[in-house]
Amino acid sequence: MPNAPAATEVxxxxxxxxxxxxxxxxxxxxxxxxxxxxxxxxEVWLSISVTTRKPRPSETDGVEYHFVTDAEFDRLVAEGQLLEWAEFAGNRYGTPRVPVVERLRAGRPVLLELELNGARQIRTTMPEACLVFLAPPSWEELVRRLSQRGTESSEVVQRRLETARVELAAEKEFDHTIVNTSLEEVRDRLLTLVTAPSNGANARR
Structure with missing residues (x-):
């Protein structure tokens, strides 16, 4: 990949x-x-992360993730090619800088789905970004959703809930909050934010 532009150049x-x-x-x-x-x-472009995790049988490189080796990931980090990255469950995940910048230069709205630490890193690397926090209607509803997934052990669910408390406490760091009470309403509100012109500064609401 070519050398990435600095955040101010972006x-x-x-x-x-x-x-x-x-x-x-x-x-x-x-x-x-x-x-x-x-x-x-x-036309809203969703960034595809790179990861050191091995692909699952149903996954295709370049669709769900870009699968890379540890050495390749190290190189991307060293060269500043990732807007953000984090480690989870022994694997690393990151957002490639160049594809994001290319789409923005071409005039396409770009959307990233990130955890709290990733969003914080984006605030530093691309301060003009609009950060949106999706909140549950209530703590009880979030507990219900996580508990009824049925795909994780009770210990994993408990760890996710502990992390969720930290994430909910960070809501004030975001530019906008949308409460997930109706899928259609949330979609429309998010679409308004995603397609709004960027003025390089975000008024917090």
Whole structure:
């Protein structure tokens, strides 16, 4: 990959297109909302992360993730090619800088789905980004959603809930909060934010 532009250069070259980050606790429905949004507006580009995790049988390189070796990931980090990255369950995940910048320069709205630490890193690397927090209607509803997934042990669910408390406490760090009470309403509100022109500064609401 070519050397990535610095964050200040990115801010000058993306024009009126907007980078939006959607974050929120596990189980709040981020992926569902994004899938619904892109059904209606497929021109919204969803960044594909790189990961050192091995692909699952149903996964295809370049679709769910870009699968790379540890050495390749190290190189991407060393060269500043990742807007953000984190380690989870022994594997690393990151957002490639160049594809995001290229889409923004081309005038396409770009959407990232990230956890709290990733969103914080984006605030530093691309301060013009719009950070959106997706909140559950209530703590009880979030507990219900995580508990009824049926795909994780009670210990994993408990760890996710402990992390969710930290994430919910960070809501004030975001530019906008959307409460996930209705899929259609959340989709429409997020779409308004994603497609709004970027002015390089975000008024917190």
């Amino acid at each position: 801010g000058r070259t993306v024009g009126a297109s907007r980078l939006t980050v959607l974050s929120g606790p596990s189980g709040v429905g981020k992926s569902t909302v994004i899938a619904e949004l892109r059904k209606q507006r497929p």
